[in-house]
Amino acid sequence: MLRAQNITKTYGGVTALADGAMNIEPGSVHALLGENGAGKSTMVKVLAGTIRPDAGTLTMDGRPVAFHSTADAVRHGVAVVSQELNLFPDLDILANLFPLREPRRGPFLNRRAMADAARPILTRLGLNVDLRTLVRELSLGQRQLVEIARALLAEPRVLILDEPTSALDRDGSDRLLGILEVLRERQVGVVFVSHILEEVMQLCDTITVLRDGNTVLSGADRADLRIDDIVSAMLGPRPDREAAPPPVPPQAANGPELRLDKVSVDEVMTGVDLRVHAGEIIGVTGLAGAGHLAVLELVAGLRRPSSGTVRLPGDRPVPRGLRRAIGAGVAVVSGDRRGRGLMLDQPIWQNIGQVRSIGLSRDGLVVRKSALRGRARGHVDRLRIRCRDVDQRVGLLSGGNQQKVVMAKWLDASPAVLLLDDPTRGVDVGAKAEIHDLIRKAAADGAVVLLASTDLEELAELCHSVLVFYRGQVAARLSGADLDQHTIVRVSNTGEHG
Ligand SMILES: Nc1ncnc2c1ncn2[C@@H]1O[C@H](COP(=O)(O)OP(=O)(O)OP(=O)(O)O)[C@@H](O)[C@H]1O
Ligand SMILES: [Mg+2]
CATH class of the missing domain: 3.40.50.300 (P-loop containing nucleotide triphosphate hydrolases)
Structure with missing residues (x-):
């Protein structure tokens, strides 16, 4: 459905992506993995129209597309939950949920229609907070849920989540993973970035791994891989790390203590x-x-x-x-x-x-x-x-x-x-x-x-x-x-x- 090929992006002298590729299919969860700095978020930003690549092609349903902004990507059915949260701290939850396309009634924003649309999704995510609460009063995990809800409300064909669970507690993560199952059934194509490999294995259908901006594993079938294979692809050939030092026994009980x-x-x-x-x-x-x-x-x-x-x-x-x-x-x-x-x-x-x-x-x-x-x-x-x-x-x-x-x-x-x-x-x-x-x-x-x-x-x-x-x-x-x-x-x- 959404396909990226031969994507390159450099910042100053730094190559963030040298050869990025991804093919996102409907009804499938596609994990995007790699070490810190491998280029994952850069890839996400290209797919979501946040940045323009230096070179490479993006196609949607086989036709070339160029996203000039995230709003542009949203119009093409691509929604993103980015790694750096993008909310307006001084607006309330409801206003943050409908930033681009508030349902309007006459000259006034129809807050009731917005609330009715938002509530079921927020309930599913487990965020039971008054919609008039200002975002700056929310915890990090709650903000993350608001971002996810906002992306879901856009009813995207492609949903991109850049480390969505790293701010969530166990309950929040479990709920999100449950929602992704539903999206899969509804034929949404999901891109999922995470460092928690157990979570990835439990959830995704296909796996792409980036290393130093290159695609070293491209849309591989999850069922064919073990966590060890993924780690090897992420790290590449590398001399063995020194073994961890053995746990140090605590000092005598009369040492300084908290x-x-x-x-x-x-x-x-x-x-x-x-x-x-x-x-x-x-x-x-x-x-x-x-x-x-x-x-x-x-x-x-x-x-x-x-x-x-x-x-x-x-x-x-x-x-x-x-x-x-x-x-x-x-x-x-x-x-x-x-x-x-x-x-x-x-x-x-x-x-x-x-x-x-x-x-x-x-x-x-x-x-x-x-x-x-x-x-x-x-x-x-x-x-x-x-x-x-x-x-x-x-x-x-x-x-x-x-x-x-x-x-x-x-x-x-x-x-x-x-x-x-x-x-x-x-x-x-x-x-x-x-x-x-x-x-x-x-x-x-x-x-x-x-x-x-x-x-x-x-x-x-x-x-x-x-x-x-x-x-x-x-x-x-x-x-x-x-x-x-x-x-x-x-x-x-x-x-x-x-
Ligand atoms: N705006 C920028 N200016 C300069 N360098 C950048 C910029 N954005 C990203 N980079 C560099 O590009 C490389 C890839 O960064 P990216 O954010 O895509 O990594 P990542 O795979 O998402 O890592 P992480 O797991 O830590 O989030 C890094 O070396 C980063 O320092
Ligand atoms: Mg990142």
């Missing part, structure tokens, strides 16, 4: 005790609202307990507010695209040096630019951040490479407490393993690490133990043979262990 004593937060948690020693990686998890994320907020100075105490290693109080907490050696890495706190117009080296300079400025030290650039280069190499050089603006990096910069900037400050909230969202498989190594190393160097993750495999693999929260209390502390994905899910849902 402590929560009988901490309660109104309507969120009651009487939580928690100890994390230097060198330990402790996971916190639970269903939405179970209280595990509040632990991170308490330690980051973003929330105060209504009773009980929170003490940083060295028996220090948590200063009020994130900035002061950072000054006290707390790092907060979030995979939430909006919460990354990157300075998008600033070069990579400045972003990486940012946190460290908050700490250093207290001592009145002036950090030399050349030293910062040198350090940044080290991080870029270690994390294989794909960029021209460290002077490149962060905003020009691909989504996953931006996430690697976030990781680098926090680790550069050698924090005493490392708070991680889905640190590898949107990061490809290779980089994920590298980030895991860095987290282990930070712990081995004496950091206290608290990890919240929706990725259960990540929790089970990385943590010395995992605290499962249920209705504001710690329902279980899992470690050793007890620490597996199955048990995490069971305790999260029932609060019972044993």
Whole structure:
């Protein structure tokens, strides 16, 4: 139906796409895969009319087409949910759902007709919020659902989703995957970009893999492939990575520790005790609202307990507010695209040096630019951040490479407490393993690490133990043979262990 061939696109000296090809068929889910920076989003932008390729052809039903804008693509039946969310934060949900083609009645927008059309779709997606709510008041996951609803309301023939589930929780992802089944039955052609390969295998019919802007696997049948085959296609020939270091045993129990004593937060948690020693990686998890994320907020100075105490290693109080907490050696890495706190117009080296300079400025030290650039280069190499050089603006990096910069900037400050909230969202498989190594190393160097993750495999693999929260209390502390994905899910849902 929609076909792209020999697509090329360069930005300055950077080749984003060298030979992009995709053939999207009705009633089929086509996965578009590749490492961070491989060219996926660039391909999506070409298919959706967001950018014009330098060369190559697009055809729709066999006829050549050229999309001059996303509106133009929508008129041809192509809708996109992009990786960078595109909503108007100061308009309400309803106004965001019908940006191009509001049903009109006389001179007035017919909000009731709009609401009637929108409600069934929002219900299916599980977004049960007043349609008059301003988008800026929504969580990232809710915004993602609004974008998806907007694309569905256009009743497209081709729906392109660029990492739609990386902002969604498990329930949101499950619902979306259910909707894609329905679209398939309705003969919509779906393009699905994701780094979560299990999800891809469960859902898609065909697979295209990009590597360095080239199409290395083109519309292959999912049934003929295993995850290993896909990973090999994504990575290409590459020397073996060094094996991950063995988990570092936590230090003696009398080392510096992070402590929560009988901490309660109104309507969120009651009487939580928690100890994390230097060198330990402790996971916190639970269903939405179970209280595990509040632990991170308490330690980051973003929330105060209504009773009980929170003490940083060295028996220090948590200063009020994130900035002061950072000054006290707390790092907060979030995979939430909006919460990354990157300075998008600033070069990579400045972003990486940012946190460290908050700490250093207290001592009145002036950090030399050349030293910062040198350090940044080290991080870029270690994390294989794909960029021209460290002077490149962060905003020009691909989504996953931006996430690697976030990781680098926090680790550069050698924090005493490392708070991680889905640190590898949107990061490809290779980089994920590298980030895991860095987290282990930070712990081995004496950091206290608290990890919240929706990725259960990540929790089970990385943590010395995992605290499962249920209705504001710690329902279980899992470690050793007890620490597996199955048990995490069971305790999260029932609060019972044993
Ligand atoms: N506007 C731009 N200016 C300069 N370079 C760009 C621009 N957009 C993309 N690039 C570069 O093109 C390459 C491909 O980027 P793209 O966003 O398509 O990757 P991706 O496969 O979507 O990666 P991710 O999984 O991280 O989202 C990257 O090296 C990126 O830095
Ligand atoms: Mg991308």
